[in-house]
Structures are given as structure tokens and as C-alpha cells.
Amino acid sequence: MIDTKLQAEATRTETTGKVLVVDDDEAIATALTELLSEEGYTVKCVTDSRKAVETFGAFQPDLVILDVLMPSVDGISLCLQLRRESDVPVLFLSAKKDAPDRVVGLRIGADDYVGKPFDSDELLARVGALLRRGRTPRTAAQTQMRFGRLVIDLAAVQAVAGEQPIPLTPTEFKLLRTMANEPGKVFTRDDLLTTVWGYEPGSDTRLVDVHVGRLRKKLLDAGVVEVSIETSRGFGYRIAENGSVSPA
Numbered sequence: 478m479i480d481t482k483l484q485a486e487a488t489r490t491e492t493t494g495k496v497l498v499v500d501d502d503e504a505i506a507t508a509l510t511e512l513l514s515e516e517g518y519t520v521k522c523v524t525d526s527r528k529a530v531e532t533f534g535a536f537q538p539d540l541v542i543l544d545v546l547m548p549s550v551d552g553i554s555l556c557l558q559l560r561r562e563s564d565v566p567v568l569f570l571s572a573k574k575d576a577p578d579r580v581v582g583l584r585i586g587a588d589d590y591v592g593k594p595f596d597s598d599e600l601l602a603r604v605g606a607l608l609r610r611g612r613t614p615r616t617a618a619q620t621q622m623r624f625g626r627l628v629i630d631l632a633a634v635q636a637v638a639g640e641q642p643i644p645l646t647p648t649e650f651k652l653l654r655t656m657a658n659e660p661g662k663v664f665t666r667d668d669l670l671t672t673v674w675g676y677e678p679g680s681d682t683r684l685v686d687v688h689v690g691r692l693r694k695k696l697l698d699a700g701v702v703e704v705s706i707e708t709s710r711g712f713g714y715r716i717a718e719n720g721s722v723s724p725a
Contacts, residue, residue: 542567556587
């Protein structure tokens, strides 16, 4: 269950974003459009998935809600296309609720996954959480964290290894920032669900595992050796320092 406090916060504050809905089921697409519009979001709906990428480019949404099973271009393929050109948050919506299906969606770049039929309050809470995650506030006291060649730029919302930007999604950036802010501390999966996703503890710990795996791979691919993400078996994850961190 999603915390009622989170529901209230999501519907009260983050209702100014643009949301692209891609779903070939016209009834569901209409219901989603009405639900999100009533909450104050600007919504564009696409029922022909072949037009999704073109609409995405013209609309420039802050969030994309993708159905997984569509006859023309499926949601997995669309997500892969979007990830090649954007880090906009992606929420999968599908009748396929099995864990392997959720994991595939998350591993190829989605930020969250909600099954059909969905609870309206839960969906709105997750939409609000994803939009908040993409709007990381700047801090005056500390604008960067440095681990040798790895720089986590809080103002630019970007991680850089040497001079090479690391292609992190907003969720991955917030996950890295959260753990890097307290190197050596073990964060439980519930800690990360609450801090990074804004969800109630115990909501879906698989979300954490998959995103940590994606973040770990991207750091390794970027040649980051100054830090590593260690698994504390039975507890959670932590950033292990191989260099020093300092505010810029």
C-alpha cells in the first residue's frame, strides 16, 4: 500500500508537469488522461505506438507512461528508443505483473512499474514521486561531491568521471547522491525506497535491487574506480570509498 501522506503530498504539490501517455487501449488511455488532467498535469495521449517517438520529441514531456503490450511497437522497444535520446522518467503500466516482467522493464531503463488494473491514488503518488525526483533542488552549501575523478554535480544534476558524463537517469542520480552523501553507511532497501522513491517501506524492494545493479554497471562502464557499491548481505547497500570526498 502507498502511504496516505505520500498520496496527499503527490496530489497537492507536483501537479505542473507534462505527461505523455502511450497506451493502445483507448478506454484506459482516456481514463489516464482524465485522471492526470484533473490533477493539473498537461497530458498528451498516443494510442498508436508508432507515433510515440515523434510525439515525444514535439511535446517534450517530464514523464512518460508506457503500456508494455502494444501491437505496433511494444513498450520495451519504445523505452529503449527513448533512453537513447533522453533520461526522462518512464513509468511502465501493464497487465503483466510477474516479477521477471517487472525486472526486464526496469533493467532496460524504466524508473517504475505499475500493474493493471491500477489504483488511481497509487498511480498519482508514483507519478508525483517520479516528477519530484527529476527536479532535484540546488543547494547553496554544497554543489559538488568529489571522489577523485568522480564528480557528483548537485547543481547540474550530473555525475562525471574525469571529463566524461555518466548517463544516469534521475532515479539513478538520486540513488548515487543519497549513498555518496554518507560513504560507508549501509542503507537498507527500505531506507532507499523512502529516500529515493518516496514510497512506503516494504513497497517493492526489487525496485532498489534492479536500480542499484544498473547504477553499479554504469559506474564500472565509466571506469570509476574511486568508489564502488557494496552489498551488505541481509541489510542493503553502501558506497565504499577508494578515494576521498570533499565539497567543492
